[in-house]
Amino acid sequence: MPFHPGIATRLPLLEGIPSLEAGLSEPQMEAFDAYPDAPPPPSATTRIVSVPGPHGPVPLRIYTPVEPSQEADSAHALVWMHGGAFQFGDLDTKEADWTARQLAQRASATIVSVDYRLAVNGVHYPVPLDDVVAAIRWVQANMTELGLTSLSVGGASAGANLAAAAALRLRDEDMWVPEHLVLVYPMMHAELPAPSESLRLALAELPNVLRLTPRMIHLATENYVGTSSEDSIPGYAMPATADLDGLGPTLVLNAEYDELRASGEAFSALLAARGVDVEQVKIRGMLHGFLNLPPTFAPVDDALERIAARLRPKSS
Structure with a gap:
């Protein structure tokens, strides 16, 4: 399938920008990413809590629907991690805030967005993962007070890595796995697997400014873990190298035009x-x-609906 029309019509904005790294400081890139006519995200009831973690407090933003579905007969929660190559993003990133609001409304669910420590200023693995594990354990310990009966875990890009790694650690340390694991355009490998023929053809259409190059993956991994050699990376840091036995039902959503699709497909x-x-x-x-x-x-709506379906009561 070609690029979505809403993307294709904007591609001329990127002409002349040689790479994503070069484009980060270009106003054309900001215009490409801006959607001023987009409708506002759904309303939700929100509150910030700070939970204890091994490296200090971990801020969480808890979203609940303003008008819960009358059909809901159970209360499901999703602990959600934004992406950003382990170095960028916060609770206000659209991938965090918009996603949480959409899912809270669509699934009549509680969404817990985690403001984990980023791998900047000397922070490295396992600190971001420790924050995520601490956040999930806090939700588990407070499910009765939060009115919850089941708990899933998910994230996007680097956040998907953290979601899967947290599920693996909790499986091993607590003998617990989330009801569902939701991984959106996940980064699970230090070195991306060879692309399928379908992906290779798709990437050939992608302008250089939108490419996630091997160098970028290498630098993001090395910054997070301290090395980019998969032979020396713990499974909790790059879950593709881990023992995956015993994980619960998992949804993987890959973008068609994305180098990380190779990671999601292989994982x-x-x-x-x-x-x-x-x-x-x-x-x-x-x-x-x-x-x-x-x-x-429409594809974004479809992706959100697929995630929401995992969070709705089974009877609905």
Whole structure:
């Protein structure tokens, strides 16, 4: 499928920018990413809590629907981690805030967005992961007070890495796995697997300014873990190298035009080989980071609905 029309019509804005790294300081890139006519995200009731972690307090923003569904007969929560190459993003990033508001409304669910420590200013693995594990454990310990009956975990890009790694640690340390694991355009490998023929053809259409190059993946991994060699990276840092036995049902959403699709596809195959119930979906016409786009884009709406379906009561 070609690029979504809402993306294709904006591609001329990027002409002349040689790479994503060069484009970060270009006003054309900001214009490409801006959607001033997008409808505002749904309203939600929110509150900030600060929970204890091994490296200090971890801020969480808890979203609940303003008008919960009358059909809901259970209260499901999703602990959610934004992406940003382990170095960028916060609770106000669209991928964090917009996604949480959409899912709270669509699924009549509680969404807990985690403001984990970023790998900057000397912070490295396992600090961001420790924050995420601490956040999930706090939600688990307070499910009765929060009115919850089940708990899932998810994230996007680097946040998907942290979600899967946290699920693995909690499996090993607490003998617990989330009801669902939701991984959106995940980064699970230090070195990306070779692309499928379908992905290779898609990437050939992608302008250089939108490419996630091997160098960028290398630098993000090295900054987070301290090395980019998969042979020396712990499984909790790059889950593709971990033992994946015993994880619960997993949803993987890959963007069609995205180098990280190779990671998501390969990780899905690894899960399936270990007997994990995994559903992998290619979100057509989309680039990496599509959860930052408005849900008026049909593929974004579809992706949000697929996640929300995992969070709704089984009877609905």
